[in-house]
Amino acid sequence: xxxxxxxxxxxxxxxxxxxxxxxxxxxxxxxxxxxxxxxxxxxxxxxxxxxxxxxxxxxxxxxxxxxxxxxxxxxxxxxxxxxxxxxxxxxxxxxxxxxxxxxxxxxxxxxxxxxxxxxxxxxxxxxxxxxxxxxxxxxxxxxxxxxxxxxxxxxxxxxxxxxxxxxxxxxxxxxxxxxxxxxxxxxxxxxxxxxxxxxxxxxxxxxxxxxxxxxxxxxxxxxxxxxxxxxxxxxxxxxxxxxxxxxxxxxxxxxxxxxxxxxxxxxxxxxxxxxxxxxxxxxxxxxxxxxxxxxxxxxxxxxxxxxxxxxxxxxxxxxxxxxxxxxxxxxxxxxxxxxxxxxxxxxxxxxxxxxxxxxxxxxxxxxxxxxxxxxxxxxxxxxxxxxxxxxxxxxxxxxxxxxxxxxxxxxxxxxxxxxxxxxxxxxxxxxxxxxxxxxxxxxxxxxxxxxxxxxxxxxxxxxxxxxxxxxxxxxxxxxxxxxxxxxxxxxxxxxxxxxxxxxxxxxxxxxxx
Numbered sequence: 001x002x003x004x005x006x007x008x009x010x011x012x013x014x015x016x017x018x019x020x021x022x023x024x025x026x027x028x029x030x031x032x033x034x035x036x037x038x039x040x041x042x043x044x045x046x047x048x049x050x051x052x053x054x055x056x057x058x059x060x061x062x063x064x065x066x067x068x069x070x071x072x073x074x075x076x077x078x079x080x081x082x083x084x085x086x087x088x089x090x091x092x093x094x095x096x097x098x099x100x101x102x103x104x105x106x107x108x109x110x111x112x113x114x115x116x117x118x119x120x121x122x123x124x125x126x127x128x129x130x131x132x133x134x135x136x137x138x139x140x141x142x143x144x145x146x147x148x149x150x151x152x153x154x155x156x157x158x159x160x161x162x163x164x165x166x167x168x169x170x171x172x173x174x175x176x177x178x179x180x181x182x183x184x185x186x187x188x189x190x191x192x193x194x195x196x197x198x199x200x201x202x203x204x205x206x207x208x209x210x211x212x213x214x215x216x217x218x219x220x221x222x223x224x225x226x227x228x229x230x231x232x233x234x235x236x237x238x239x240x241x242x243x244x245x246x247x248x249x250x251x252x253x254x255x256x257x258x259x260x261x262x263x264x265x266x267x268x269x270x271x272x273x274x275x276x277x278x279x280x281x282x283x284x285x286x287x288x289x290x291x292x293x294x295x296x297x298x299x300x301x302x303x304x305x306x307x308x309x310x311x312x313x314x315x316x317x318x319x320x321x322x323x324x325x326x327x328x329x330x331x332x333x334x335x336x337x338x339x340x341x342x343x344x345x346x347x348x349x350x351x352x353x354x355x356x357x358x359x360x361x362x363x364x365x366x367x368x369x370x371x372x373x374x375x376x377x378x379x380x381x382x383x384x385x386x387x388x389x390x391x392x393x394x395x396x397x398x399x400x401x402x403x404x405x406x407x408x409x410x411x412x413x414x415x416x417x418x419x420x421x422x423x424x425x426x427x428x429x430x431x432x433x434x435x436x437x438x439x440x441x442x443x444x445x446x447x448x449x450x451x452x453x454x455x456x457x458x459x460x461x462x463x464x465x466x467x468x469x470x471x472x473x474x475x476x477x478x479x480x481x482x483x484x485x486x487x488x489x490x491x492x493x494x495x496x497x498x499x500x501x502x503x504x505x506x507x508x509x510x511x512x513x
Contacts (some may be wrong), residue, residue: 045274046357047310050075050121051317051348052279055104056092057335061318064109070352072118073359075159075313076110078126079149081135089145093129097152110153121359122153123196125161134166139178146183150191156360157192157223167198167207177218184220192223192362194277194311199227201236201244202427203251209259216263223362224310226277227252229300231286238289242296246303249278253307270308277311278304282319282347283338288331291340297350305354310362312355320346377404385441391416394488396474396501400434407434413488447507449475459484468502475502 050073053063063074082090091100100106110120124146125131136142150158160180166172184190195215197208204212204225215222229245237244253272260267267275280292280300304312314320316335323337333339338347379388384402394415395401401408401419408419414430421429449470457469463478469487470476476487482498490497502510 045310045359045361047274047304047308047312047355048073048357048359048362049312049348049352049355050119050359051320052077052123052313052315053317054078054092054335055100055106056094057318059336060104062109063317064112066113066116066118068349069356070348071317072113072116073121073156074113074118074317075121075123076106076153077123077159077316078129078161079122079124079132080126080129081132083135084130085135087132087136087141087145089132089149097148107152119156119359120153121157121159121194122149122155123159123161124149125163125166125196127163131162131164131166131172133172133176133179134169136175136179139175139182142175143179143182146179150183155191156358157194157362159194159196159226161196162208162211163198163228167205167211173211173214177214177220180215180220181218190221192359193220194223194226194362196226196228196277196279199229199248199252200232201234201248201251203248203255209255212256212259213263216259216265222275224275224277225252225256226279226311226313229278230281230290230292230315232290233287237287241285241290241292242299245278245280245292245296245300249276249303249309252276273308274310276309277313278309279313279315280351281315281333283340283342284331284333286333293340294342294345294347294350297347301351301353311359312351314347314351317348320348379403379405379437381443383441384437385444387443387446389419391418394472395430398503402437405437407437408432409434413490447504447511448473449502449507449510453510457487459486463498475507476500477502 049070051071052075053061055076055078063071063076066072078092079089080091080093082088082093082096088096090096091104091106095103101108113120132145133142136145146158149155160176162173162176166176180193184193193215195212197204197211199205199208204227212222212225227249229248232241232244232248234244253269253276256276257267257269257272260272278300280297282292282297284291301312303309318336319334319338320342321337322342323334323339327334327337327339331339379402381388386400386402386407389401389403389408392415395410395413397410397412399410401410403419406420408431411430411432417430419429419431419433451470451473454468454470454475457471457476460483462481462483463469464481465478467478468475469478471487474488476499478498479500480498485498487497487499490499
């Protein structure tokens, strides 16, 4: 085998860097490391697919006539308040439940779907109109509406679509939690409840995180969180929507694990994936520059099946077709077509592959064998490639540590910040997870300079660009003129500090001289 760089030596530091980059790339592009990190079987139902159907849209979508297995599960949407301040369920404000039975033959169509072996979910909420939790003035009245819906339609699961004002209004949030708690009270096998919430590239919004917490703290059993992976309003999403969708799911997965850990019921990684769903808006999104293509769907499906995502949905079955030639506004979202050329393909066929489970079985199951106590995971320095994290140490940017069988890299200078601390916003955590410690690893030597290699930093000395000093056994170089600036104290924001830490690569060269 020929050498690309003949005569060039792969040093220990370079080898360490290559290993780190390889692990990071593997975490982003394959599933082997995820499987190795948490090989326990996920608790919960088999992954399932169910497209949303807008019940009141024109033309009417014939969900009752499934032509393929992936059409058997249907999320009927949306039940909202009849009027803003009226605690009465309606379909999109257009039909009361009784009126929908007559005008839309809704219950007969549901019965026909069930004759084919299908299931329905009922989605309550959505972006438009008033959420029932906003319109009802008490948890009791809201629970009564929920019971009427459940008794009438006997759904396989309830889908609580919480967005807009319903996402931020604290009183309605509490009513919703209390009402669902009433519904589940005394039930040994409660109806599965899914929380459908908006996400961004960093995962759930702050309100979304708090809503999940509120349900858990009230003792409500939730089947999972369904992420609305759409309408990001960012240049990144305009350039590569599929990858942004995947990034948002990875961030939401981390949040779910953190939320459950904070609640005292930590989940294994695979179980957390099983309690997560994704709902992209197929084709043209509401944001003109964002289009979820068939290739994006394939990319999402490959990722979802690799991690064991519990639920796949899409908005909507009504739209899963190429627009007619007469539809000229191809960059405007239509209720009845995708605004892209799909040829003979459908998004449902692409996204549903392998998602053969049933939503009726998606109840949360808290298997004690699946719940790992983080404090029980002990790192062995002899089998860790990097030093085990220590709460009393300081870590400059790019420092790598091992903590609870995983390798982390410091994004910026920090001390006393635990790498797996469930900081719910990625921007709050100075640590970046690279990947797990691999079988057979041993410590990688960390190179340091002797304590007297450079002069000790002095508070009264003036330093100019290029001057080097030692401080607390760490070498620093001045980036510009400075006097009185503690080299270590400024590392929480290295870009603003006049000092930078001498890198391992530079130390290797210095020691070799």
